[in-house]
Amino acid sequence: MKPLAPTDPTSIGGHRLVARLGSGGMGDVYLGATRSGRLVAIKVIKPGLADEDGYRRRFAREVAIAQRVSGAFSADVIEADPDAAQPWLVTSYVAGPTLRQTVRAAGPLPEDTLRVLTLGLAEAVRAIHAAGLVHRDLKPANVLMAHDGPRVIDFGIARSNEAALATQDGSIVGTPGFMSPEQAYGHEITPASDVFSLGSVLCFAATGREPFGQAPAAAMLYRITTAEPDTEGMPPWLREIVTACMAKEPAARPTPDTLLQRLGAAPVPAQGSWLPDAAARLVAEQENEARSYLALPPRPEPRPEPKRRRRWPVIAGAAAAALLVGGAATAVALSGLPGRGGDSGDTDAPPAGAGAAAQGGGTAEQPAGLRPHEFPEPSLTAADFGEPITVQDSRAEPILSLAFRPDGERLLVGGTRMLEIWDVRLGERITDASTGIEGGWVASNVSWSADDRYVAYGDSDGIVHFLERDAPDGGTTSDAHARGVQVTNGIWDLAHDPTGAWLASVGDDLVIRIWDARTGEQLGSIDLSGSRPVVPALAWHPTEPWLATAQGRTAYVMDATVGGDVIAEIEHGGDTVNDVAVSPDGAVLATAGNDHVVNLWDIESGVQVGRLQGHSGPVHEIAFSPDGSLLVTSGGEVVDRSAIVWDLSRQEPLAELDAPGGLNASALAFSHEGALLVVGDREGGIYLWELAR
Template sequence: MSRPDESAVPHGRTGDAGWSTVAPPRLPLGASDPAVAGPYQLEAVLGAGGMGRVYLGRTPAGSAVAVKLVHREYAGDAAFRKRFAQEVAAARRVQGLYTVPVVDADLRADEPWLATAYVPGPSLQHAVAESGPLPADAALALIARVAEALQSIHAADVIHRDLKPSNILLTADGPKVIDFGIARAADLTAVTATGVRTGTPAYMAPEYIRGHTVAEAGDIFALGGVAHFAATGGHAFGGGTDHGVVYRILEQEPDLGGSPEPVRAVAAACLAKDPERRPTPAEVIGMCRRAAGDGGGSGGGAGHPATVVDVPPPRTVPDAHDQAAPGPYALTRTAAPAAPSSPSAPGPGPRPETATGTFGPPALLLGGVAAVVLVIVLVAVLLPSSGSDKQQQSSSPYGSYEPTGGLAFPARAPGPAGIDFSPDGRTLVTGGDDGKIRFWDVASRKQSDAVTQKNTVSNYVPGVVSVEFSPDGKLLATGTGTGGTGLYDVAGRRWLNYLHMGGENVAFSPDGKLLAIGSRTGSVFLFDPAERGDDIVAYFDHEHDVTAIAFSPDGKTLASVGDDSESTSGRSDTTRLWDIAGRDPEPYGQGDPAKVLKQPWEATAVAFGGPDGRTLAVGYPDGEVWLWDVSTGRKKATLRDDYLTEVADLEFSPDGKTLATTAESGGGVLLWNVARGKPSARLVSGDEDGKGKGLIEEVTFSRDGKLIAGADRKDRAVWLWQNPL
């Protein structure tokens, strides 16, 4: 196909914006390029990336769009398609001056594609390469506007995950941020299941590299790298191999030499290694505005006019650090959305579910960029529902129940990761990506203690991703994945042991005499919690990527699940049952598993239970839960529901009659009648139209089965329900 008419779509210009708006030349279609995608006629190649190629397309009426086609290697992966669909749906919710809207998509095509509005400007990467770094004032204006774009993205409950100069397009009206959230689709698919993280290493936050939960602060880290690049054309952590860059991100401070002072100050704040110390988007805007007002940077970069560009004013969202804490507010939700409330004068009662003002984010949404007012009020307090603790039921095919209360985390603290009740039900413990283990007194509804996980490998404080009490409640095991495993004396308030074998999953045997650790490296270790040091009792080789482990109620069997796609034995995607009672006394002498349960893909969660204790529930990324009879190794039932997409967690009630499940895309907690194989109730934390605002990924029962707790990382809260069954 011939080169398209260059006059058909304006390319932009170099002008008063303070940066070049001249788009790079477009490439003609090649022999292997398609001519159409859905209803769009493809005219030229705009670029290519790790996930696909981007084309200039035309609607039937002749309007220009950018069409991104996904590479076939991703398109053939079922898990990617599901994740891609979720992320495209989320991206469609994003609206803002400095973002590019998604206008269409076909996720079932042989090569999935999505179409966005066409922006006829260059990327920041291209502009700096062609014309040199931006002058300081222009760089500050760019940073502020990209921060405003992040506000819009985060307000839609989306994390960009791959913010970088090539994903920022420059126009005379300001920068336009593209590809928000889409990078997440490639994580944990067959293409990236070997531990490689999607994204660009130079702009990856330390917590993302370590595999921890990525929140809004991860995008702020990337923004710091973008700021330094815009002002200098270089990378804050240098160049060279990806491994070298990653090492410097984890272990060294950024090199911001050559960056003008006002830009350097903003970049340094954004590049803090501790996510809690990074500014919010609103704070970044304020920093840029003050720096521009001080006249701190009028020096020009090559090829750019030294003009002063107006920095947009910060959003009118109160800063958590400037707010006095008013009286308490309830954390429970109501079936109908509450009326909007002014962010500067919040009143008591449920959180509003609608946005206020002209800036988009719900003013009192926990965990969002505008959550500061309510979060500061709820620091470290377990609050009851307003008026009454009686659990409210709302209409649903099988009954939906709202929480009776919740735990709110400190401002800027990450949400809970790992959750467990003590055996007596009086204490609830949570982990978190900040390395803090928080103990909550259920009766008084207050945080009773907090300790910091220590690292056995380096001085870095690792995030705690799993916690579990011993059966007698005297010990607490903490899993970090990268920083070892901790064993904590609850009554004595002291660490008893640090095991260098890091694992994301920890589990005590029912008699408390064994501690199992499952690792992403494919190892399952057994320890004697009464011993000190790293001596193991047994080692089982799952061969690749253990995602969950569980003991049988009688303690004779240990189940491990994960992704075995690169197994050296030829086994692919299996659940393995290990004979604990008959294990070899030589720790490294364990043979093959007692049983191997074959499955079509990797598993994400596992739990033993059922009325007879012989049922194994295994959750999968397509949203199905399979129930297995471990005595025969046969599948008994398949559980499916519209609210259950990719299974995040599952746990049986103490009597084994109920199975609780959560999904990574939200939808609350489903309670299943195991005998019937049907859901009997849904525990919600959001509005009644379906998915809710929060994202409950982990669930646990109190030992008497009367209470259920759900960890909500997005709202940075733990919700509590009375068991309705």
């Protein structure tokens, strides 16, 4: 929740606007108040978009569906005007975290909470089906945990029973981790599909894990159709229900009425709330924050002709897909930042009625609003960062990128006219792929997959090279075998996802591409080319299929699977973002900027949780230690040549790195187990700190 911007309207449909809940490519969601003072959520299509093909039609359909399911199990629809110059929808404001946020804050839910959640969701699904609809995207992020019970939200891709079929081109609509086998196959979608998804949601609530684990979309869809869900640690009564709901055959699943008959009445909460304490506190915080906006004085009138934000389009790759599951060809389309995929036409704006929004809180000028994050205490001291081991010095060619092999015994080095693999312990070069290079970047960036199977690098000619390990000493295959793919005039960054199956790249054409790391086939892309400055960096989330990037002063965390939801949109504050990194626990995004500052943000809420000030110039590179206790940062230019190791629990410098003859840091990397830190120098030095005890 954030204050209104000067360009925001002050009222919609006679309702006073008091704060901003969220924003996306299609619309904005505001916190508003009726004339009587009742809090409401108001979703408004952005200026000009209503005239674009399909937008008004999609919004009108969403309004009609929301009206059909309005009631005790979703946000009440108060009124709407899809025919207005800026179409809008007003619903009751529901304060409460999502189920995903609740489990992240409180862990797996206690048994009494699970029983109330199961009953509430079964009643909600029954009401949706009674309205003649199939939700098609029931997942933890679409369940609000309100003080009086759960609410199901986001009907942007819901369909009537008669029309609940896969799209004509065979593309999948839904979220892979929580969709049904028939969705994965591209078959007809019936109400039984929502029952399967209900079982998946309950499995997540009870265990804190997705029922089929974490994997790229293709692997996830295969598991859904062939594997059994992970129900370890689930109460026996709930395991029986989940197993029945998640039967592979739709006809074998119980109806919501059958589930309600099995469960009986909900237990009476022992302490007055059905929610665990952590979730109840979040509800109270959101309610109090929302009420506080009602007392704000009137704002100045908005400026004329508000600037319209660009909507970045998706370019679907041909390989995106052809996924063959049980003989049925199914399209897996990656959606673009910042919009939502599928045919809802919606974006990263949370549904009207949502009580939380992924927005940045705090700026470079207002550090007082920081909320603490529980970073672990480091096991290291400043003495651990004393004299480094010199692996290579005075090479005279800048080191641009570094990546460890998962076992920490090999180091991949990329730079100007350079691509090498080194034996870390011996300090000897094993592989040199840079012979005969006359100029330019051989490897502006490098990545070694966490499964130790694939290596990738990008060069100044705009080619993404896919290589496969072929020797025990860490060598790689030749480029002829490696499927080099030219996509632009220069590759700025690339990164393997945590599974090693995907590779993300970005170049000077401002297009993020997602690749199959094994074959070099493009799975999809996100076009950011309509806006400057450039996208500087990419970073994957450690457990979710989420990709962090930045555009100018704004950082984004997006879901790279089907749907392409924006998880967080955060304004760094002072200046352009140069690098992004995600903490090992997946909770925090770090943004490094030209304003000499590294800011830390809670990804789930968008609230600022840290601010590291110590550099005298722009910060260009950042990297978390694997245990999440440290962050290493570098300036790497004439103004600021330093590299600083930060204690995140205290948000203070632990050590400033130095090397014989000085250090002009340009590349940073921790080994996967955290025993080693390597820093590359603009003068060609490679310096290693051994941190394990």
